[in-house]
Amino acid sequence: MSDDKPTQPSNVRVLGFVEGKPLVGDRKVPEEEDSVMVWPHLLIRHGVVALAVMVFVLGISLFFNAPLKEMANPSVTPNPEKAPWYFAALQELLSRFHPLVAGVLVPGAIIVGLLALPFIDRNPDTRMRNRRIAVATFTIFMVAWIILTLIGFAFRGPNWGWVWPWQEWYGEL
Amino acid sequence: MSEDLDRRHFLARLWTWGLGVMAGAAAWTSWDFLQPVAGQSGGPVATVSPDKIPTDSVLEIPAMRGYLTEIEGATEAIWWKCPHLGCKVPWCETSGQFECPCHGSVYNRKGEYRRGPAPRGMDRFEFTIINGVVVPDTSKIIRGAPAGSPETINEPPKGPECLDPTAG
Amino acid sequence: MSLMDTIRKSAPGRAIWRTPRRVTDRDRAAAHWGSFLLHIYPVRMRREQISFRWSWFLGVASMVLFGSLIASGIYLMFFYVPSPSTAYGDIIFLQTKVAFGQYIRNIHRWSAHLMVLAVAAHMARMFYRGAYKPPREFNWIVGVVLLVLTLLLSFTGYLLPWDQLAYWAVTIGTSMTEFVPFIGGTVGGMLLGGTEVGAQTLLRFYVLHVAVLPTLLVGIIMIHLWRWRKDSMLDMEVASE
Numbered sequence: 001m002s003d004d005k006p007t008q009p010s011n012v013r014v015l016g017f018v019e020g021k022p023l024v025g026d027r028k029v030p031e032e033e034d035s036v037m038v039w040p041h042l043l044i045r046h047g048v049v050a051l052a053v054m055v056f057v058l059g060i061s062l063f064f065n066a067p068l069k070e071m072a073n074p075s076v077t078p079n080p081e082k083a084p085w086y087f088a089a090l091q092e093l094l095s096r097f098h099p100l101v102a103g104v105l106v107p108g109a110i111i112v113g114l115l116a117l118p119f120i121d122r123n124p125d126t127r128m129r130n131r132r133i134a135v136a137t138f139t140i141f142m143v144a145w146i147i148l149t150l151i152g153f154a155f156r157g158p159n160w161g162w163v164w165p166w167q168e169w170y171g172e173l
Numbered sequence: 174m175s176e177d178l179d180r181r182h183f184l185a186r187l188w189t190w191g192l193g194v195m196a197g198a199a200a201w202t203s204w205d206f207l208q209p210v211a212g213q214s215g216g217p218v219a220t221v222s223p224d225k226i227p228t229d230s231v232l233e234i235p236a237m238r239g240y241l242t243e244i245e246g247a248t249e250a251i252w253w254k255c256p257h258l259g260c261k262v263p264w265c266e267t268s269g270q271f272e273c274p275c276h277g278s279v280y281n282r283k284g285e286y287r288r289g290p291a292p293r294g295m296d297r298f299e300f301t302i303i304n305g306v307v308v309p310d311t312s313k314i315i316r317g318a319p320a321g322s323p324e325t326i327n328e329p330p331k332g333p334e335c336l337d338p339t340a341g
Numbered sequence: 342m343s344l345m346d347t348i349r350k351s352a353p354g355r356a357i358w359r360t361p362r363r364v365t366d367r368d369r370a371a372a373h374w375g376s377f378l379l380h381i382y383p384v385r386m387r388r389e390q391i392s393f394r395w396s397w398f399l400g401v402a403s404m405v406l407f408g409s410l411i412a413s414g415i416y417l418m419f420f421y422v423p424s425p426s427t428a429y430g431d432i433i434f435l436q437t438k439v440a441f442g443q444y445i446r447n448i449h450r451w452s453a454h455l456m457v458l459a460v461a462a463h464m465a466r467m468f469y470r471g472a473y474k475p476p477r478e479f480n481w482i483v484g485v486v487l488l489v490l491t492l493l494l495s496f497t498g499y500l501l502p503w504d505q506l507a508y509w510a511v512t513i514g515t516s517m518t519e520f521v522p523f524i525g526g527t528v529g530g531m532l533l534g535g536t537e538v539g540a541q542t543l544l545r546f547y548v549l550h551v552a553v554l555p556t557l558l559v560g561i562i563m564i565h566l567w568r569w570r571k572d573s574m575l576d577m578e579v580a581s582e
């Protein structure tokens with residue numbers, strides 16, 4: 001029985017218990033049954049994820065070397081000239097549209113749109129089937145972005161011309 | 174300002190304004206502090222005497238990051254940086270024009286816009302002639318005319334372009 | 342009784358952990374008060390919240406990668422001087438003369454790419470879970486800021502090897518700022534420290550990469566995690582199934 005008495009941390013004192021709703025998030029307090037202790041249940045999962053990620057990184061670092069080209073030379077522009085892969089979609093847009101549109105308005109709109117998302121999508125429901133429009137819009141943008149990234153990264157060669165990645169490879173990490 | 178602004182709130186407001194002024198001063202000084210310092214990048218570069226400059230082609234001067242050319246007796250010092258996204262624009266001898274491989278912008282021998290995604294013609298440097306030598310100042314840039322302005326020289330492409338014609 | 346228990350029970354152990362015993366759930370809950378590392382976690386979470394499908398563990402993966410980047414980045418700093426005359430040679434030296442130099446550089450490079458990927462995927466997963474909805478709007482916004490900072494960190498680091506890849510990718514990236522109306526030219530000049538990518542640019546990017554941006558990122562991550570802990574027991578206004 002004595003085992004069930006709480007350990008009193010020395011830096012806090014319980015003054016009393018108040019029955020009622022919590023001040024925030026007043027919908028429901030999780031019942032004992034559907035909640036678990038973070039320690040150990042979540043901590044052990046996080047530990048496993050951390051190990052898996054580190055094993056992966058340390059593993060690929062054994063087999064693949066970070067690229068290093070010739071020393072920087074302002075009088076020779078490599079052809080094709082590629083931005084880092086996460087800007088490949090932007091670069092693809094830049095080759096098609098005026099830089100003000102592709103380099104400023106589009107990325108600006110994406111960032112502002114993401115920041116404002118909670119206030120644009122006012123539907124409080126989180127179930128997928130009840131937010132079809134939001135899910136569809138986001139998916140369309142995301143897929144378009146992924147496709148543009150792939151094109152810019154792998155399908156562009158000299159003079160920003162089209163190449164098939166299985167014939168010539170110009171992607172740079 | 175309402176009449177019932179008492180001493181306590183007046184002081185509170187004063188402190189708030191004080192903080193605002195401090196923040197403004199910090200922002201202003203930091204902004205100025207981080208501006209590029211003249212002379213740390215770019216400046217006068219001694220090149221060649223004007224009679225060495227070709228009248229039907231261009232002379233590449235790596236030290237000034239550009240090309241010298243002569244058009245109707247006037248020297249031009251053209252910056253090689255593409256006004257689109259900054260690639261070095263190579264000179265194409267066969268067509269007699271500047272052709273950027275990055276996204277295919279094309280300029281005439283004076284650096285004036287012909288076609289492609291660039292928003293304006295190539296930029297040029299101010300230059301002086303000191304002791305019979307052209308000295309462009311690479312920190313003094315004259316921006317090219319916006320895309321669509323008429324070309325001021327009549328030099329149509331004289332041959333095949335260096336750009337791969339199938340490239341977009 | 343294990344060795345750890347004995348240590349915890351000793352006087353210094355009590356001074357450090359305050360709560361010596363870890364037998365019941367109550368002991369563990371109490372430990373969340375006394376432990377710095379544990380205090381960033383809530384005490385209890387709902388079962389679904391710790392399942393794989395809740396977050397795909399992408400947030401914690403990003404954190405682990407960030408940790409890997411800090412560690413490997415510190416190693417790299419021992420051998421790197423941010424000046425055009427030395428930078429490239431330093432990388433060559435690191436790769437050829439320093440024990441495990443190439444390996445550390447590989448870890449830094451691949452962790453960086455993976456972190457961009459993990460953070461972006463984390464954001465997508467949070468979208469599909471509807472995690473940006475009340476009462477969690479603010480943490481979504483903090484997350485978007487973290488994504489932007491991650492991209493900036495990766496981009497500033499891209500210049501440092503001072504090879505052709507770095508030089509021209511950064512030339513293109515910084516040329517884009519010129520098209521921002523009104524302030525674009527000035528901001529571009531401040532980034533470059535001149536009119537073209539050069540010594541000043543390398544130094545500026547280095548300072549941003551090793552001091553300014555990581556500090557900002559750590560600070561904002563703290564807000565992100567604090568908010569996650571505070572919000573963890575809140576229910577969405579309309580719950581998922």
Ligand code: FES
Nearest residue numbers: 255257258273276
């Ligand atoms: S950089 Fe020259 S066309 Fe894009």
